[in-house]
Amino acid sequence: MKNLYLPITVDHIARVEGKGGVEIIVGDDGVKEVRLNIIEGPRFFEAITIGKKLDEALAVYPRICSFCSAAHKLTAVEAAEKAIGFEPREEIQALREVLYIGDMIESHALHLYLLVLPDYLGYSNPLKMVNEYKKEIGIALDLKNLGSWMMDELGARAIHQENVVLGGFGKLPDKATLETMKKRLSEALPKAEYTFELFAKLEQYEEVEGPIIHMAVKPRGDVYGIYGDAISVSDGFEFPSEDYKMHMVERVVEHSFAKHSFYNGEKPFMTGAISRVVNHADKLYGRAKELYESHRDLLRPTNPFANNLAQALELVYFTERAIDLIDEALAKWPIAPREGVEVKDGFGVSTTEAPRGILVYALEVKDGRVSYADIITPTAFNLAMMEVHVRMMAEKHYNDDPERLKYLAEMVVRAYDPCISCSVHVARL
Amino acid sequence: MEGKVRIGFYALTSCYGCQLQLAMMDEILQLLPKAEIVCWFMLERDSYEDEPVDIAFIEGSVSTEEEVELVKRIRENAKIVVAVGSCAVHGGVQSWEKDKSLEELWKTVYGDGKVKFEPKMAEPVENYIKVDHRIYGCPPEKKDFLYALGTFLVGSWPEDIDYPVCVECRLKGHPCILIEKGEPCLGPITRAGCDARCPGFGVACIGCRGAIGYDVAWFDSLARTFKEKGISKEDILQRMKMFNAHNPKLEEMVEKIFQGVEE
Numbered sequence: 182m183k184n185l186y187l188p189i190t191v192d193h194i195a196r197v198e199g200k201g202g203v204e205i206i207v208g209d210d211g212v213k214e215v216r217l218n219i220i221e222g223p224r225f226f227e228a229i230t231i232g233k234k235l236d237e238a239l240a241v242y243p244r245i246c247s248f249c250s251a252a253h254k255l256t257a258v259e260a261a262e263k264a265i266g267f268e269p270r271e272e273i274q275a276l277r278e279v280l281y282i283g284d285m286i287e288s289h290a291l292h293l294y295l296l297v298l299p300d301y302l303g304y305s306n307p308l309k310m311v312n313e314y315k316k317e318i319g320i321a322l323d324l325k326n327l328g329s330w331m332m333d334e335l336g337a338r339a340i341h342q343e344n345v346v347l348g349g350f351g352k353l354p355d356k357a358t359l360e361t362m363k364k365r366l367s368e369a370l371p372k373a374e375y376t377f378e379l380f381a382k383l384e385q386y387e388e389v390e391g392p393i394i395h396m397a398v399k400p401r402g403d404v405y406g407i408y409g410d411a412i413s414v415s416d417g418f419e420f421p422s423e424d425y426k427m428h429m430v431e432r433v434v435e436h437s438f439a440k441h442s443f444y445n446g447e448k449p450f451m452t453g454a455i456s457r458v459v460n461h462a463d464k465l466y467g468r469a470k471e472l473y474e475s476h477r478d479l480l481r482p483t484n485p486f487a488n489n490l491a492q493a494l495e496l497v498y499f500t501e502r503a504i505d506l507i508d509e510a511l512a513k514w515p516i517a518p519r520e521g522v523e524v525k526d527g528f529g530v531s532t533t534e535a536p537r538g539i540l541v542y543a544l545e546v547k548d549g550r551v552s553y554a555d556i557i558t559p560t561a562f563n564l565a566m567m568e569v570h571v572r573m574m575a576e577k578h579y580n581d582d583p584e585r586l587k588y589l590a591e592m593v594v595r596a597y598d599p600c601i602s603c604s605v606h607v608a609r610l
Numbered sequence: 611m612e613g614k615v616r617i618g619f620y621a622l623t624s625c626y627g628c629q630l631q632l633a634m635m636d637e638i639l640q641l642l643p644k645a646e647i648v649c650w651f652m653l654e655r656d657s658y659e660d661e662p663v664d665i666a667f668i669e670g671s672v673s674t675e676e677e678v679e680l681v682k683r684i685r686e687n688a689k690i691v692v693a694v695g696s697c698a699v700h701g702g703v704q705s706w707e708k709d710k711s712l713e714e715l716w717k718t719v720y721g722d723g724k725v726k727f728e729p730k731m732a733e734p735v736e737n738y739i740k741v742d743h744r745i746y747g748c749p750p751e752k753k754d755f756l757y758a759l760g761t762f763l764v765g766s767w768p769e770d771i772d773y774p775v776c777v778e779c780r781l782k783g784h785p786c787i788l789i790e791k792g793e794p795c796l797g798p799i800t801r802a803g804c805d806a807r808c809p810g811f812g813v814a815c816i817g818c819r820g821a822i823g824y825d826v827a828w829f830d831s832l833a834r835t836f837k838e839k840g841i842s843k844e845d846i847l848q849r850m851k852m853f854n855a856h857n858p859k860l861e862e863m864v865e866k867i868f869q870g871v872e873e
Contacts, residue, residue, distance in 0.1 A: 193657070196652065197652075198630075199626060222673025224702075228718035241703045245625060247628075295653065308653065325634060329634060340631060343811065343816065351811040435724065
């Protein structure tokens with residue numbers, strides 16, 4: 182069997198957001214090549230917003246990705262506000278984080294129940310699980326609806342939130358809505374915990390066990406969260422967000438519309454829920470802290486499948502955290518919705534934790550217009566590492582039934598929860 | 611329609627928001643006894659792109675040569691083709707700079723980097739195939755999907771709305787963002803159906819449902835109002851083009867207002 186090359190390909194990975202495929206080339210001495218093909222077309226978001234009015238560019242950026250449009254909106258707005266020298270009041274910041282958490286809850290619930298769980302239960306499609314897994318589908322819908330309702334109330338809608346504007350919100354929710362939100366979040370807590378218990382039982386494949394470099398935004402205020410001004414690396418290194426280009430180096434690769442990123446120019450790295458947990462578990466509190474302590478062996482830094490469980494842990498954490506943030510805002514009630522903002526010239530970098538990991542926006546504003554834009558999304562950061570893990574899986578299973586290998590390769594990719602639409606909006610070189 | 615309706619949901623280049631909006635509807639579970647999902651990669655692993663379907667929903671703009679081929683195949687296999695959302699119907703926000711060359715945009719983002727696929731400037735699906743119906747919005751409202759699916763299932767089709775967001779805004783009683791706040795609201799030229807969602811939050815309409823069809827979008831009249839507020843021609847065009855870059859009337863109508871005006 183000399184020189185026999187067997188391509189095992191999944192043209193279009195199902196149950197992820199966006200269009201991507203996996204290509205595994207097997208020769209007589211094992212796996213030759215593994216490629217994640219990102220086939221979604223380019224949308225040039227940075228290029229099309231240069232020279233545009235700041236508020237219009239901010240309306241367009243969330244359209245990079247629907248699963249994390251709130252993440253894009255809030256990160257872009259923070260970068261813009263840093264650029265023009267505006268700092269939102271604490272209570273506005275708290276409510277923005279609640280909106281961000283709405284995105285986190287919805288996105289994690291969708292990913293875990295609709296995209297990941299069917300693989301484990303032997304279904305090709307989550308809708309087919311309805312009769313046999315009534316409870317699970319019910320919880321999925323409840324959590325998903327809670328997240329989208331939070332985004333409706335705070336962001337004007339669940340996808341592409343126009344209510345977040347420079348200086349604050351177009352309109353704030355009234356006090357009664359926030360009280361209801363607290364109540365619904367409390368009611369969701371047991372459902373989030375059930376999700377954690379459910380995912381703690383699922384297999385994490387040992388084929389992909391190995392050291393991983395994790396990167397996560399260092400939370401502001403020393404509480405596990407979304408916003409921060411520095412990036413922490415699991416090897417102990419830490420750098421200010423402004424220096425992202427020095428330590429998260431991008432390269433164009435031939436088989437992908439999305440670039441690949443490397444830590445300090447050579448090492449693939451991971452970002453996402455498990456990376457946040459690995460780097461910042463000491464900043465968790467409440468029920469999530471307890472669950473983390475009792476399940477440390479499963480939430481380990483060496484397996485990408487642990488990302489699923491880390492997302493479930495975050496469902497618990499962020500549900501509790503949102504309640505605290507709403508209390509912070511309510512303590513300052515009544516609050517003014519929107520401040521007049523002077524659009525000065527400047528440059529700002531915002532790094533936040535989107536559901537899938539570090540999201541970077543660097544914006545320069547000149548004469549009220551965007552004069553430079555650089556956006557790097559979590560999936561783009563993760564692609565190089567994702568390829569490493571698919572290769573590890575392929576190396577153990579290339580002699581198996583190709584269908585089995587495809588399934589496992591897809592599961593590795595799905596554990597990363599890739600947002601392929603997002604990843605196609607890469608920065609300038 | 612007799613038996614189970616065969617449905618395909620296909621994605622071109624987009625944010626996947628239209629599919630997500632549909633997937634987030636609990637009502638979709640009620641559709642299942644009546645429909646068979648033949649292709650929907652976002653939710654279904656056993657998806658088949660080249661199977662015959664009764665209704666093909668297409669999301670996204672045509673942005674690669676591969677997608678040109680795909681839409682042609684979808685058309686051949688489908689009885690009804692529905693363009694879903696701003697990207698499929700109008701080319702989407704990625705068409706905002708359609709007057710620039712692909713090479714220029716490519717260079718800004720990728721430098722000298724090359725990939726093995728063939729990118730194209732984003733275009734609406736209708737530039738390549740006949741589209742039977744459109745569901746507007748970025749993203750469409752849930753009720754748009756319910757209405758469209760409901761009408762298809764009884765053998766009818768959804769009707770286009772031919773009045774602007776302003777009508778819904780007035781009915782809701784929101785303060786006028788254009789008149790009272792002086793902001794460049796696109797409500798007057800934008801197809802209604804969102805219940806004036808954004809103006810309800812005090813935010814000016816950015817036109818995400820696209821201009822009203824049947825040539826009743828009065829770009830010129832709104833351009834005159836914007837001009838009186840001191841907004842430049844270029845800025846008016848940019849704002850109106852965000853979701854309407856491929857509209858054949860836009861430029862000409864705005865141009866008319868600025869004829870003979872020195873800027």
